[in-house]
Amino acid sequence: MNTISQILSAGFLFGSTWFSGWWLTRLLGVAHNWERLGLAGLLGSAWLTIVLLAAHLGLRIPFTAELVGAVLIFNLVSLGTLYKLQGGRWFELAFITKFFVLPVWQQILVVLVIVPVVLSLIPNVVWPVTDWDALALYDFRAKVLIAEGSWKSGFTLGYFFQYPPFTSLLHAANYALGFQAAKVWYTLIYLSFVITFYALLRRRTTRGVSLFGAVLLAYSPHFLEHATVAYTNLAYSAFLALGIVYLWLAGDRKTPSRDWLVGTLLVALSLWVRSSEPFWVVGAGLLTIAVLRQRSWSVAVGGVFVLYGAKRAWLNLVYLISQSPVQVALPNNEQSQQTNLGTKLLSIISQVIPVSYLHILTQPLSTQGSHILAVFRYLLAYVWPLINYLFVPWLAVQWHDLRHQNWYRLLVMNGTIWATLILIFTGTYIFSFVFVTWDQIGGSVMRMSMFLVALIWFYILSCPVWNNWFKET
Amino acid sequence: MPSVTVTQPRNGGAGLKKTLPLWLLLIFGLFAGVNTWTAVKYPFDPAVAAGYQVALILILVCGVQFTTTSWQSRFLKGVGLLLGGVALALVFQVGCLVVNIYRFDVPGWFFTLKLHRLITLPFWYLLRWLLLAVGLWWSLKFDLRPYIKIKLWSAVALLMLAVGVWQLQLGMSQLLSTSVRALQNLPTPYFERITSQLGGVHYYGWIWPYSQFIKRITPENAVIVLPPQSDDWKMEGNVEYLRWYLYPRRLVHMMADNQIPPNAEYILIAKGECINVECGWPKITIPARQVEFLSFIDRDSQAETLIRNEGYDPIKYQDFWGILKLKR
Numbered sequence: 001m002n003t004i005s006q007i008l009s010a011g012f013l014f015g016s017t018w019f020s021g022w023w024l025t026r027l028l029g030v031a032h033n034w035e036r037l038g039l040a041g042l043l044g045s046a047w048l049t050i051v052l053l054a055a056h057l058g059l060r061i062p063f064t065a066e067l068v069g070a071v072l073i074f075n076l077v078s079l080g081t082l083y084k085l086q087g088g089r090w091f092e093l094a095f096i097t098k099f100f101v102l103p104v105w106q107q108i109l110v111v112l113v114i115v116p117v118v119l120s121l122i123p124n125v126v127w128p129v130t131d132w133d134a135l136a137l138y139d140f141r142a143k144v145l146i147a148e149g150s151w152k153s154g155f156t157l158g159y160f161f162q163y164p165p166f167t168s169l170l171h172a173a174n175y176a177l178g179f180q181a182a183k184v185w186y187t188l189i190y191l192s193f194v195i196t197f198y199a200l201l202r203r204r205t206t207r208g209v210s211l212f213g214a215v216l217l218a219y220s221p222h223f224l225e226h227a228t229v230a231y232t233n234l235a236y237s238a239f240l241a242l243g244i245v246y247l248w249l250a251g252d253r254k255t256p257s258r259d260w261l262v263g264t265l266l267v268a269l270s271l272w273v274r275s276s277e278p279f280w281v282v283g284a285g286l287l288t289i290a291v292l293r294q295r296s297w298s299v300a301v302g303g304v305f306v307l308y309g310a311k312r313a314w315l316n317l318v319y320l321i322s323q324s325p326v327q328v329a330l331p332n333n334e335q336s337q338q339t340n341l342g343t344k345l346l347s348i349i350s351q352v353i354p355v356s357y358l359h360i361l362t363q364p365l366s367t368q369g370s371h372i373l374a375v376f377r378y379l380l381a382y383v384w385p386l387i388n389y390l391f392v393p394w395l396a397v398q399w400h401d402l403r404h405q406n407w408y409r410l411l412v413m414n415g416t417i418w419a420t421l422i423l424i425f426t427g428t429y430i431f432s433f434v435f436v437t438w439d440q441i442g443g444s445v446m447r448m449s450m451f452l453v454a455l456i457w458f459y460i461l462s463c464p465v466w467n468n469w470f471k472e473t
Numbered sequence: 474m475p476s477v478t479v480t481q482p483r484n485g486g487a488g489l490k491k492t493l494p495l496w497l498l499l500i501f502g503l504f505a506g507v508n509t510w511t512a513v514k515y516p517f518d519p520a521v522a523a524g525y526q527v528a529l530i531l532i533l534v535c536g537v538q539f540t541t542t543s544w545q546s547r548f549l550k551g552v553g554l555l556l557g558g559v560a561l562a563l564v565f566q567v568g569c570l571v572v573n574i575y576r577f578d579v580p581g582w583f584f585t586l587k588l589h590r591l592i593t594l595p596f597w598y599l600l601r602w603l604l605l606a607v608g609l610w611w612s613l614k615f616d617l618r619p620y621i622k623i624k625l626w627s628a629v630a631l632l633m634l635a636v637g638v639w640q641l642q643l644g645m646s647q648l649l650s651t652s653v654r655a656l657q658n659l660p661t662p663y664f665e666r667i668t669s670q671l672g673g674v675h676y677y678g679w680i681w682p683y684s685q686f687i688k689r690i691t692p693e694n695a696v697i698v699l700p701p702q703s704d705d706w707k708m709e710g711n712v713e714y715l716r717w718y719l720y721p722r723r724l725v726h727m728m729a730d731n732q733i734p735p736n737a738e739y740i741l742i743a744k745g746e747c748i749n750v751e752c753g754w755p756k757i758t759i760p761a762r763q764v765e766f767l768s769f770i771d772r773d774s775q776a777e778t779l780i781r782n783e784g785y786d787p788i789k790y791q792d793f794w795g796i797l798k799l800k801r
Binding site (some may be wrong): 036072080112115116119120122123124127128130132135136137139140144147157160180212215216218219220221225273389390392393396430460465 | 553565595626629630632636637638639640641644645647648650651652654655656659663664666667670671710713714717718720792
């Protein structure tokens with residue numbers, strides 16, 4: 001396919017995705033324009049992959065350019081129609097021109113945010129996918145899907161269904177339309193992440209501090225690196241971190257708001273990217289706080305149900321792809337045999353509490369102690385560097401919240417961060433008993449924990465102290 | 474630290490306010506550009522890196538001093554803290570440079586002193602200190618006094634600003650160098666860029682021409698035996714990795730005791746990285762009656778050679794890359 005055709009294909013693909021996401025944000029009731037702009041990329045790409053897979057599996061259509069084109073047009077027509085029925089106007093992007101009336105120093109910050117995004121586009125367009133895990137799994141699945149038209153042959157290949165299909169389907173959509181540069185998606189996800197982060201900060205603090213926060217996030221070394229790497233970690237961090245922030249904001253009110261819906265959706269979509277990590281439990285925990293603060297039983301129950309469903313979604317889809325309740329090489333060695341209610345309940349509980357590993361507690365204390373020390377050293381080597389430069393501001397803000405008795409920020413928001421760290425420690429501790437080579441994939445635990453950086457920055461910068469310390473002119 | 478008050482500068486610098494963005498962009502562009510083209514990382518020790526960061530912050534702060542916003546009073550309070558930190562960093566660094574105990578009767582002793590490293594430092598390193606001096610001079614020009622009243626939040630804010638500047642400089646330089654390198658490969662056909670992206674044919678980029686060679690020799694339904702997955706055959710021995718390059722061909726390993734799988738049709742010939750074991754794979758002799766042909770590719774020239782009526786000798790071909798086809 002020549003260059004002009006590729007550019008047109010890319011324009012159609014990314015434009016349709018972004019507009020679909022923009023209209024979706026309206027349908028979800030997202031009120032703020034900058035939030036809508038940021039969420040458009042994330043929600044649009046997630047919606048695209050869900051509809052693609054639904055059409056491919058449900059309607060049994062081979063995965064081809066025609067399928068992708070039809071889905072893109074379907075998204076535009078359906079979401080556009082619903083959008084207009086809700087009274088939306090086609091072009092509501094006039095708010096972007098406010099850039100020109102900003103103070104100069106804020107314009108500089110905006111430019112600083114845009115620069116890494118634009119620069120990340122260059123290697124993402126030029127270089128093919130070569131990242132190790134992408135070739136072994138994510139991009140390989142896209143390759144098979146395009147070559148075979150389906151994933152059925154994947155059952156004979158090991159290491160194929162380890163992770164949910166989000167990034168694989170994005171790559172496949174690219175390849176189906178003849179635009180090879182699949183890594184452009186990561187620039188879109190990166191941009192969406194930064195814009196949404198800014199918009200959420202803006203709800204709590206001044207524009208200047210919010211822009212500064214966006215710069216800090218945009219240039220955060222790990223996020224910047226992953227903007228040009230075809231892994232799932234950036235998308236996972238974006239969905240999870242933003243989802244948790246939405247749930248924070250939702251809980252810090254007297255009455256329920258749409259933030260519960262958006263937050264739950266984003267955390268659920270993080271499970272559409274990666275489902276092995278247990279951090280969705282944090283989202284479930286925040287939802288249960290809704291009961292305590294707002295007496296929102298329906299929000300809590302419905303939200304937890306959605307999250308648990310999202311956790312099981314990929315496994316259930318794998319069964320659907322196989323079209324038979326057979327034992328296949330699934331993550332966590334899940335079995336599809338018929339079980340009684342007790343076993344089913346145990347299975348559900350084990351998604352939250354690793355009951356099958358409780359036998360570890362029967363190990364001798366000296367063994368447990370040595371494992372604890374080893375895990376501590378391991379996390380000090382790989383997780384601490386992620387957050388060490390944030391530690392002093394983070395401590396200062398915790399002290400401020402304690403001094404001013406801002407219990408929601410201290411116990412819920414800050415508590416979420418500490419709970420996540422405890423989860424990481426506990427999970428790694430369990431791993432140390434299960435896998436002999438548990439301490440040889442330090443890069444993996446670092447990537448898994450990346451979303452903490454966004455959460456900690458949000459907690460720090462949303463502190464009310466900055467509103468008094470810094471008066472914008 | 475003493476507790477004192479800060480006076481406002483005599484001159485708010487209103488005349489330079491309009492050019493402030495240009496100055497800031499110039500400074501950041503200078504650092505990013507220099508780091509891009511020199512590809513220099515933080516040298517030597519934390520004190521130097523800290524001094525460097527402090528210099529950048531002070532330059533930014535001094536630049537901000539040209540505005541007439543209420544930032545001034547807040548940043549003035551923090552600059553005093555920075556000056557103290559700069560002074561400490563300077564003392565520490567000078568101390569590291571000259572305080573060494575060496576045997577001066579040993580030939581070449583001068584080259585072991587850290588003072589020698591100062592003399593041989595590249596210009597960009599000295600440039601930072603020059604900019605620091607200029608920044609300090611600007612501060613004096615605006616009547617900045619080194620007396621401050623320390624407030625926690627100013628210090629915290631300045632620390633976060635330091636983090637931001639550090640990230641900005643690091644990220645910008647990495648992105649610029651990555652982008653420049655990418656653009657230089659634009660004329661190359663899309664997938665052939667893999668070779669360059671992975672470091673060239675004498676590094677991991679070899680996997681592209683090697684895999685394309687295998688694809689040319691073997692049909693799509695071929696079953697190919699790979700070397701064992703190890704540090705010596707990181708890519709060519711990894712089934713999950715190599716399958717991306719060779720799909721839909723089936724990739725398998727040898728059975729126990731180096732037995733060739735019964736359904737195998739081709740066997741890779743891979744020199745490997747020769748780290749933990751001697752070069753060459755497979756390590757077994759395969760007689761001529763079992764071999765249909767041997768095909769090799771030269772790593773330097775990518776010239777291809779086909780040999781028939783010859784068996785595989787692991788000693789003779791230990792430095793070769795290629796593939797052999799088994800007779801059915």
